[in-house]
Amino acid sequence: MTPRIRLAVPLLAAALLTAACGGGGNTATPASAKPGEKIKLTIGLFGDFGFKPLYEEYKKTHPDIEIVENVTQFNDHHNNLVKRLATNAGAGDIEAVEVGYVSTFTAQPGKFADLKQYGLDQRKADYLDWKWQQGLSKDGTQVLGLGTDVGGLAMCYRKDLFDKAGLPTDRTEVAALWPTWEQYIETGKKFAAADVAGAKFVDSPGEIFRAMVNQAPTGLYDAQDNIIVASNPDVKKAWDLSNQLTQEGLTAKLAAFSPPWNTGFAKGSFATIICPAWMTGFIQEQAKDATGKWDIATVPGGSGNSGGSHLMVPKQSKHPKEAAELINFLTSKDNQAKVFKEEGTFPSIPALYDDPSIQNFTKPFFGDAPIGKIYSEAAKALKPQHLGPKEGDVRVAIGNGLGRVEQGKQTPDEAWAQVLEDVKKIK
């Protein structure tokens, strides 16, 4: 090698490396696909929404559309969406947003396509009014998301375990055991006294707390978006009752949605679980061998909503029109009814509630419980609650507090004091 070449090789290598690192940003993407080319729509979800058969159906009438579903874990999904919106890259054409997060996103209307542009404001008449409102921008002028399901509350219970504990198993008799949460806890004590091997009364207090707060007229936020955890007596009451479950030794200490919790379904580690409509699909998936053992009764403390989602189109989508059309299809009256029958997620379209095909719908897995009727009643009686922009963070802080009591780290009072400190820090 001559000196000149010896000098040139590493310099060239260095230059190439820097060029390679800097060259990422310029790739132009066409605004819309050429005719004859397939349009790929990505849809970001946080669990099985039961959409897969619907995609197949949609593709039959829209041969030029290709649909890719990305499913991530609940917290990660919403967290990533915030990041992707802020950095204007990486979001799907359609993103599902759970009700606990929906106001985080409707507070940033500039980041989402206004579905009104694609004529979806016509769907207003179909929806439960409060569900529709949740999908609007704060000033109410833009339609940012269309609802999929609502999570009207019920209580699922294991008949075999109730039987072993000497409790009634018929769903009306069970419902009569617990008109209030206090009576629910009393029933739990009776269950615990019977000492059924390997089973506790309830999985963990976290989701019960959420349900109790959701039954109150106001929850974690007031109408002006101030966090009122410290001052709302209903929140404190829910906290106290949840911890009572722990202190009476009624919980199986299984954090919701964790792998041991999943195992708990299969092993029958708990006798009751709070059951928003979407939970029924979950139980069926996790406790495959338990056909006929689970049943559904009304929830203590009156009606409430827990969960439910919206579908939104981020502005960075290159095919907002096609995405809006797909949303319109996935949330249509007929398809919400179909998804309910398959997955258990309950429609947000009230016209369906009195529809005989829903009213008379039963599920063999739940001992032929009339789940259509139960959840229709629950959804009709719902009083909507105002949700604030940082619901998710506040709930994590409170959930940690409940967990500390459950793990015996703190007394409920100590844990509450720390929860209030944590909540204060949420900006």
Add this chain to the structure above:
Amino acid sequence: MSTLPLAISRRRRRSVRHTLDVRVSPYAYVAPFFLLFCAFGLFPLVYTAWVSLHEWTLLSETQEFVGLGNFSTLLADGYFWNATFNTLSIGVLSTVPQLALAIWLAHLLNRRLRFQTLFRVSLLLPNVTSVVAVVVIFSQLFGRDFGVINWVLSWFGVGNIDWAAGTATSHIALSVMIMWRWTGYNALIFLAAMQAVPRELYEAATLDGASTFKQLRSITIPMIRPTIVFVVIVSTIGAMQIIAEPMLFGQSSGAGGGIATGGPDRQFQTLALFVYEQGFANSTFDFGYASAASWLMFLAVVVVAGINFLITRRVKGGLV
């Protein structure tokens, strides 16, 4: 006549080129590394320092200069100190037994054995396994209700331990996962160093009647001390930056809590996980605060690695 100056100038030019080659090309050869280091090492370091002086979130359009405000908040933040404690605790619990075990394994493999290569290769297998798989499987082994470890312990009358719930127990569980992945790797490094120790020393020691353990203490360890120093420093730095294990353990063990809190009581939240929580795992995305925490973490790594360097360098002969 006229060719002479031309020849001189040509010769001079050649000598200039020669000097240039000798003086400059070494730098040119190392340049690619330093360019990459500047782009992915130095620049983020400096930029993080800049961000840490601001009230800076992912979502806000403007960034307000707050000086050392983030640092003073951080020093008063109990969760930060809790994470520091956890990091040190998991670091000690995982590194000390790990290195002792690695030396012992290397010592065993340094003898003549059948299937030598097989043993040496299999040492590296846990390191090749994905950390996700390791944590998911170990979380099941350490399960409270149906875990194998509790099942075995029950033979000895030990009750059901809720590994993920306790501070000490969760640190032990995490340390086992870290040791599982890194002991074999470090053993191989030790083994390489041991093979450079002259055989005659061992032969002489054997003639003098020294036991294998005495040989390990008095010959092997002093002879491979530079390698020990290196491994201690690298393991310390690695242990101070543990994030994947506690994060995944939190999700797959059912400890509860947020995605990056390391259990509801933050019982196993490490520093790196704390940084992640502040910067990415809540809806504030507080980059300024997370950057300040990263800088303190960086300083802590430097200090702890420095202390360990001094200690291991001073240790003479009898390490054990």
